[in-house]
Amino acid sequence: xxxxxxxxxxVSLLAxxxxxxxxxxxMTSQMGAILExxxxxxxxxTEGAEPMAHALDVSDVFRPxxxxxxxxxxxxLAEAPHRDAxxxxxxxxxxx
Amino acid sequence: MSLVDLTATQxxxxxxxxxVTSAEVTGAYLRRIDEHDGxxxxxxxxxxxxxxxxxxxxxxRRAAGGSLGRLxxxxxxxxxxxxTAGEPTTCASRILENFRPPYDATVIxxxxxxxxxxxGKTNMDEFAMGGSTxxxxxxxxxxxxxxxxxxxxxxxxxxxxxxxxxxxxSVGSDTGGSIREPAGLCGxxxxxxxxxxxxxxxxxxxxSSLDQVGPLARTAEDAALLLEVLAxxxxxxxxxxxxxVPRYTESIHRPLESLRIGLVREHFGEGLDGEVEAxxxxxxRVYRSLGAAVKEVSLPHGKYAVATYYIIxxxxxxxxxxxxxxVHFGSRTDERRMxxxxxxxxxxxxxxxxxxxxxxxxxxxxxxxxxxxxxGFGAEVKRRIMLGTYALSAGYYDAYYLKALKVRRLIRxxxxxxxxxxxxxAGPVAPTPAYKIGEKIDxxxxxxxxxxxxxxxxxxxxxxxxxxxxxxxEGLPIGLQLQAPPFEEERLLRAAHMFQQATDWHTxxxxxxxxxxxx
Numbered sequence: 290x291x292x293x294x295x296x297x298x299x300v301s302l303l304a305x306x307x308x309x310x311x312x313x314x315x316m317t318s319q320m321g322a323i324l325e326x327x328x329x330x331x332x333x334x335t336e337g338a339e340p341m342a343h344a345l346d347v348s349d350v351f352r353p354x355x356x357x358x359x360x361x362x363x364x365x366l367a368e369a370p371h372r373d374a375x376x377x378x379x380x381x382x383x384x385x
Numbered sequence: 386m387s388l389v390d391l392t393a394t395q396x397x398x399x400x401x402x403x404x405v406t407s408a409e410v411t412g413a414y415l416r417r418i419d420e421h422d423g424x425x426x427x428x429x430x431x432x433x434x435x436x437x438x439x440x441x442x443x444x445x446r447r448a449a450g451g452s453l454g455r456l457x458x459x460x461x462x463x464x465x466x467x468x469t470a471g472e473p474t475t476c477a478s479r480i481l482e483n484f485r486p487p488y489d490a491t492v493i494x495x496x497x498x499x500x501x502x503x504x505g506k507t508n509m510d511e512f513a514m515g516g517s518t519x520x521x522x523x524x525x526x527x528x529x530x531x532x533x534x535x536x537x538x539x540x541x542x543x544x545x546x547x548x549x550x551x552x553x554x555s556v557g558s559d560t561g562g563s564i565r566e567p568a569g570l571c572g573x574x575x576x577x578x579x580x581x582x583x584x585x586x587x588x589x590x591x592x593s594s595l596d597q598v599g600p601l602a603r604t605a606e607d608a609a610l611l612l613e614v615l616a617x618x619x620x621x622x623x624x625x626x627x628x629x630v631p632r633y634t635e636s637i638h639r640p641l642e643s644l645r646i647g648l649v650r651e652h653f654g655e656g657l658d659g660e661v662e663a664x665x666x667x668x669x670r671v672y673r674s675l676g677a678a679v680k681e682v683s684l685p686h687g688k689y690a691v692a693t694y695y696i697i698x699x700x701x702x703x704x705x706x707x708x709x710x711x712v713h714f715g716s717r718t719d720e721r722r723m724x725x726x727x728x729x730x731x732x733x734x735x736x737x738x739x740x741x742x743x744x745x746x747x748x749x750x751x752x753x754x755x756x757x758x759x760x761g762f763g764a765e766v767k768r769r770i771m772l773g774t775y776a777l778s779a780g781y782y783d784a785y786y787l788k789a790l791k792v793r794r795l796i797r798x799x800x801x802x803x804x805x806x807x808x809x810x811a812g813p814v815a816p817t818p819a820y821k822i823g824e825k826i827d828x829x830x831x832x833x834x835x836x837x838x839x840x841x842x843x844x845x846x847x848x849x850x851x852x853x854x855x856x857x858x859e860g861l862p863i864g865l866q867l868q869a870p871p872f873e874e875e876r877l878l879r880a881a882h883m884f885q886q887a888t889d890w891h892t893x894x895x896x897x898x899x900x901x902x903x904x
Contacts, residue, residue, distance in 0.1 A: 292775070296775075297771070300771055300774050300775045300778065301755075301771065302751075302755075303774050303778060304703060304758075304770050304771055304774040305707070305710070305751070305754040305755050305758055306755060306758050306759050306762075306767055306770065306771065307752075307755035307756060307758075307759045308759065308767070312764075312767075316767070316768065316771060319768060319829055319830075320768070320771060320772060320775070322830050323695065323772060323829065323830055323833070324775075326691075326692060326830055327692050327695070327696060327785065329688075329689060329692045330689055330692050330693065330696075330788050330789065330792055332689075333686065333689055333788075333791075333792050333795065335788060335791035335792060335794075335795065338791040338792070338794045338795055339791075339794055340787055340790035340791050340793075340794065341790050341791075341793040341794040341797060342594060342790055343594045343624075343846075344580035344581070344594060344595070344797075344843075344844075344845070344846020345580060345581050345624060345626070345846060347581075347623075347624065347626070350623040352620065360487060360488075364487040365487070367485075367487065368484060368485065368486075368487070368713070368714035368715070369712070369713060369714065370711055370712070370714075370715070370716060370717035371717060371720075377712050377713060379712055379750055379753065380720060380723075380724075380749035380750050380752075380753050381749060381750075382748050382749065382750045
C-alpha cells in the first residue's frame with residue numbers, strides 16, 4: 290500500500306480531523322488506491338516545464354490605499370458559534 | 386403551451402410585451418416545484434414568498450414605466466454555493482447548515498441588479514466535491530429522465546431543475562466539470578466560462594485556481610442571456626479580468642463561418658460508451674453539414690489530467706477549508722461533551738502510565754477543531770482534505786503538488802497547440818450516460834475517473850460548454866462538449882446555437898409523474 294494507517298492518522302491531525310477506527314481503515318485503503326493512481330504522473334517528463342499555479346498569467350493587482358468601511362463588527366461576529374460582545378470565544382489553551 | 390415550456394428568451398419577450406406578468410411566470414414555476422420537487426429534490430430551499438414578492442415588485446415597476454434590468458421578472462435558481470445575504474448558504478454541508486452570510490456574492494448582486502427573481506437554492510455535492518450530487522449532506526437529487534439515476538454533479542440540482550422545467554435559468558459552479566457534466570447527464574445546456582470571466586467573490590471556495598461560476602439553461606441562447614449578466618470585472622476578485630463583456634445575445638445569431646473543429650484522438654479510446662461515441666460522432670457530422678471542417682488533433686497529456694486535477698484540487702481545498710474551524714462561523718462541536726471526552730482520555734492514559742500518548746493528547750482547542758470538522762464534513766470532503774494535506778505535507782510536496790503543477794503546464798500547452806490548428810474542440814462530456822444512484826459511492830477513484838473529459842478545461846483555464854446531442858436506448862441524455870481558447874465564450878455560444886438550430890435534442894423534456902410532490 291502507498292500509505293500506512295499510521296501515516297493516515299498523522300495526516301488527520303495535520304488536517305484537524307479526527308477519524309474513527311472504521312474511517313481510518315477505509316481512508317487508508319481508499320487513499321492508498323488513489324495515491325497509487327497518482328504514480329501515473331511519474332511517466333511524464335516535466336523537465337523545463339514551468340509550474341502552473343494559476344490559469345491566468347496576471348501580475349499583481351493594485352488598488353489605491355484608501356480608507357473604506359469594512360464589515361461591521363456585529364455582522365462579523367453574528368455567525369460565531371460562541372462569542373461575547375466583541376470577541377470570538379474558544380476553549381482555553383493556556384495553563385491549567 | 387404552458388409558461389414553463391417557454392425558453393427564458395421567449396419569456397423575456399412575453400414579459401416585455403406585457404402579455405404575461407412576472408407573478409404569473411414565477412407562480413407557474415413555483416407550482417411546478419411544488420408538484421415535482423418532492424420527488425426530484427433539486428432544491429434545498431425554494432423561497433416562495435420572497436420570490437412572489439419580488440415578482441410583484443418588478444411587475445409594479447414595469448406597469449409604472451420604470452427602468453428595468455436585463456432579466457426583469459425572470460425566475461433564476463441558484464446553486465447553494467453562492468452567498469445570499471442573510472439567507473442560508475449551506476454548500477450542502479452540515480458545517481454550514483445554519484450559516485447566513487453577511488453579504489451577497491457578486492453574481493447574486495448582479496442578478497438582483499438585473500431584476501431577476503431568485504427562486505431558491507439548489508442542491509449540490511458538499512462543497513462542490515463530487516460528480517453525482519450524492520455527497521449532499523441533506524438529500525439526493527434524482528435525474529428527471531430516470532429517478533433511479535444520478536443527475537451528475539456537483540451542480541446536480543442546478544441541472545435537474547432546468548431539465549424538469551422547475552426553473553428557466555440556473556447558476557452553477559464548475560471546478561472540474563461541475564456545470565458541464567450534470568448539464569450533459571440531464572440534457573440541458575451548461576457553460577463553464579474562462580477562468581476570470583465571472584467574479585468568484587462570494588462563491589464559497591473549493592479550489593481557487595479552478596473554480597468558475599456559469600449558466601445552465603435550456604438553450605445556448607438562454608445561456609448567453611444569463612452569462613451576459615453574470616460576466617464582468619469585479620474589483621473584489623483580483624482574478625476577475627477587466628475586459629469588456631461581449632453582447633453574447635446579439636452575436637449568437639451569427640453562424641461561425643469556415644469553422645474548424647478538432648476531434649481529439651485520445652478521446653475515443655477505452656472506457657467511452659459506444660452510444661455516447663455514436664452520438665458525439667453524429668453531432669460532429671451535423672457540424673460538417675453546416676460547413677465546418679473537421680480535423681483530428683492530439684492532447685497527449687490528456688491522460689494525466691485526472692491525476693493532475695485530483696492532486697491540485699484537493700491541495701487547494703485542504704487549504705481553503707481550513708477556515709471551517711468552529712470559531713468564526715458555521716457549527717461547533719458540543720464543548721461539554723468534548724471536554725468530558727478529553728478528560729476521560731487523560732485519566733485513562735494516566736492510569737495506564739502511557740507518558741508518550743499523554744504528551745500527544747490534543748489540547749482543548751485542537752480537539753474542538755477536530756471534532757467540529759469531523760462532525761461537520763462528509764466522507765468525500767474529508768477524503769479530499771486528507772489527500773490535499775498529505776500531498777502538501779513535508780516530504781511529499783515536490784512529488785505530488787509541484788509535479789502536478791508542471792503537468793498542468795503541459796496540459797495547457799497541448800491546448801494552445803491544438804487551438805493553433807482548430808477553432809473548437811468537440812468531444813464527449815462524460816464517458817457514459819447517467820449511472821445509478823449508489824453505483825460508485827464506495828469507489829472514489831471510479832468517481833474521479835468519470836471526470837476525464839472535463840477536468841482539463843479547468844486545469845487549462847479555458848472555456849467549455851455542454852449541449853444535448855442525443856439519447857441512449859434507455860432514454861438517457863448524452864452531452865456534447867465544446868472547448869474553446871480563453872475568452873472565446875462567444876465562439877462557444879455561437880457554435881452551440883448553430884447546432885441547436887439544426888437539431889432538436891435540446892427541446893426534449895422528461896416525462897414526470899403528476900402527483901402532489903410526495904416522494
